[in-house]
Amino acid sequence: MPFTELGLAPELARAVAEQGYETPTPIQMRAIPAVIAGRDVLAGAQTGTGKTAAFVLPILQALAQGPAGRAPRALVLTPTRELAAQVAESARQYGRHTHTRICVVFGGVSINPQIDSLRGGCDLLVATPGRLLDLAGQHAVDLRAVRHFVLDEADRMLDMGFIHAIRQVLKLLPERRQNLMFSATYSDDIRDLATRLLRDPVTVEVAPRNATADRVDQRAYRVPKEHKRHLLAHLIRDGGWHQVLVFTRTKHGANRLAEQLAAAGIETAAIHGNKSQNARTRALAEFKTGKITALVATEVAARGLDIKELPFVVNYELPNVPEDYVHRIGRTARAGGAGCAISLVAPDEAGLLKDIERLLRRAVPVAATPEFTVSAEQRAAPRPAAPPGRAPRTQHHAPRHSRASGRTLAPHGGRRFGS
DSSP, X not given: OOGGGGTOOHHHHHHHHHTXXXXXXXXXXXXXXXXXXXXXXXXXXXXXXXXXHXXXXXXXXXHHHSOOOSSOSEEEEOSSHHHHHHHHHHHHHHTTTSOOOEEEEOSSSOSHHHHHHHHTOOSEEEEOHHHHHHHHHTTXXXXXXXXXXEEOSHHHHHHTTOHHHHHHXXXXXXXXXXXXXXESSOOHHHHHHHHHHOSSOEEEEOSOTTOOOTTEEEEEEEOOGGGHHHHHHHHHHHHTOSOEEEEESSHHHHHHHHHHHHHTTOOEEEEOTTSOHXXXXXXXXHHHHTSOSEEEEEHHHHTTOOOTTOOEXXXXXXXXXXXXXXXHHTTSSOTTOOEEEEEEEOXXXXXXXXXXXXXXXXXXXXOOOOOEEXXXXXXXXXXXXXXXXXXXXXXXXXXXXXXXXEEEEOTTOSOOTTO
């Protein structure tokens, strides 16, 4: 079915074609007609399914058909700055042949240009909750004209503790409006929020609950924690990887790993909440253009990143929440493509891997760990001093093969943890 059969206006169908899209994805085929018809929608769709176009296109159509004023008539609420920027950019691309005024507001940058932009008039506003409430508190934005409200990545909103902010935003909206809610997973909290937000919604679910993309090649390597960065550097160099998104649990861990990979000769940048918005935007742009090979990110920072044809995702550290594994590996194998998700699993992460497998209802294959070189500077690092009265700890196993530049290891070559 072509986009023209979904009821889109010619100027929107033309913009879609100029983006190179000919056939709508399943979420677009089911959601777009429902939104055009004015229905509330509850959509279960993971990243990479085309969900942004599923709500942006019909909302643009509705805005083009109604009278314009100074205040926004449509509001999209997103959990992160990156996602807000990308939704706004998609809206601009799809609305390029319309006269729709699109504004985006988020924290981490000066509020004054955003106030000026809103004063110039806005039809579609894309926002993160905190900055939107700041603007509303300064009377810089009036949400009483909003007729279309989208809550994007609602599960991540709740994970990040935005439920109170969402409730505050809802109080600023008119009672009569269309509501669209998108979520990759359906927890009890999400279902409760949907019950309170949506009115007789059309339910659209394009993948089984918590399912991962079928085209993702999932693999795990067993490796001691202190050797993970060396194995990762080996995989990137030996495999000729040119674009890999690497997940760490913490901001500090992301910074440290980025520095270590850069020291190993791999162009790397880190992206997390402590980075300025300009630094995050620059890192993402350089990653997309291939100037940077590895982008090291925390889960929250990477949520909503729009990276087409991303071939590799690496879980440098397994997430504590199994559902986050689903979100992470959903960054690859998007839009019908293929992808590979690698997990580096230390012995103390074996329980986390079991939790993930329980959620997936299948095992993540454990591959034989390839030989890789541990750099000489790590071998030369001094051991911690032994406590007074205690003899220094010594190694009793036979040494592995050594090289001038370091030593070559193949840790845990197929054995089970603890064996």
